[in-house]
Amino acid sequence: MITVRLAEDRGRADFGWLDSRHTFSFGSYYDPEHMGFSALRVINDDKVAPGAGFDTHGHKDMEIISLVTEGEIEHKDSMGNVQRLPAGEFQLMSAGKGVFHSEYNASxxxxxxFLQIWIVPEQTGGKPGYQQKDFGRAPGLTPIVTPDGANGTLQVKQQASLFQLLLPPEGHHDMRLNPARRYYVHMVTGQLRAGEHTLQAGDGAAIEQHDSLSFVQQGGEQAMALIFELP
Incomplete structure (x- = not known):
């Protein structure tokens, strides 16, 4: 079963300095039919005005992944990390028993x-952690996040994985799936056909009880999707 969530159906919050689209319920946007999918709790597509950002605030018991698609984040946290996250790099902050951080538009x-993604951890508490890496732009499927951090991936405290799929014009990729697991696809740029469904930027698709899925690039620009494998 594949259930598509169109970009235009997402929730929205517009504060002037921040324009955010919510795939799942978040903040003042509440929809009991969209509270997350498996351990995937949040996918926010955030646009932040120049010089603006999120003041220091706290998180607890959440795995927080960020991917900048335009611009650069200036990040500071209570673990002592002072970093810049440019477009294309992935950041994973494990909140653990508690962490404070701020995020600003560096320009x-x-x-x-940028995309802000929350995954509910398998166990609560523990020491907070910070990871950041550029995985390049190789066509095809690239593992980004895994439960064990194998092969240089970022390690998440959940039985979940995240993959980056990049397909050039007329490209395709056949992905083997575990029918006992659940999958979620979020389109970042371009257009793909996933099975019988066409997905455009901002669209999502929840996938259950499939043992394989074919992705075919549609349109003239490179397509990028994030694919989550979930318990």
Missing amino acids: KEKPLR
Whole structure:
């Protein structure tokens, strides 16, 4: 079964300095039919005005993944990390028993756009952690996040994995799935056909009880999707 969530059906919060689209219920947006999918709790598509950002705030018992698609994040946290996250790099912050951080648009002239993703951890508490890495732009499927951090991936405290799928014009990828697991696809850029469904930027698809799925690039620009494997 594949259930598509169109970009235009997402929730929205517009504060002037921040324009955010919510795939799942978040903040003032509440929809009991969209509270997350398996351990995947949040996918927010955030646009931040130049020089603006999120003041220091706290998180607890959450695995928080960020991917900048335009601009650069200036990050500071209570673990002592002072980092910049440019477009294309992945960041994973394990909140554990508690962490404070701030995120700002590093530019005073250009907008920032990034995906903020939350995954519920398998166990609560524990020591907070920070990871950041650029996995490149190789066509095809690239593992980004895994439960064991194998082969240089970022390690998440959940039986979940995240893959980056990049397909050039006329490209395709056949992915083997475990029918006992659940999968979620989030389109970042471009257009793909996933099985019988066409997905465009911002669309999502929840996938259950499939042993394989074919992805075919549609359109003239490179397509990028994030694929989550979930318990």
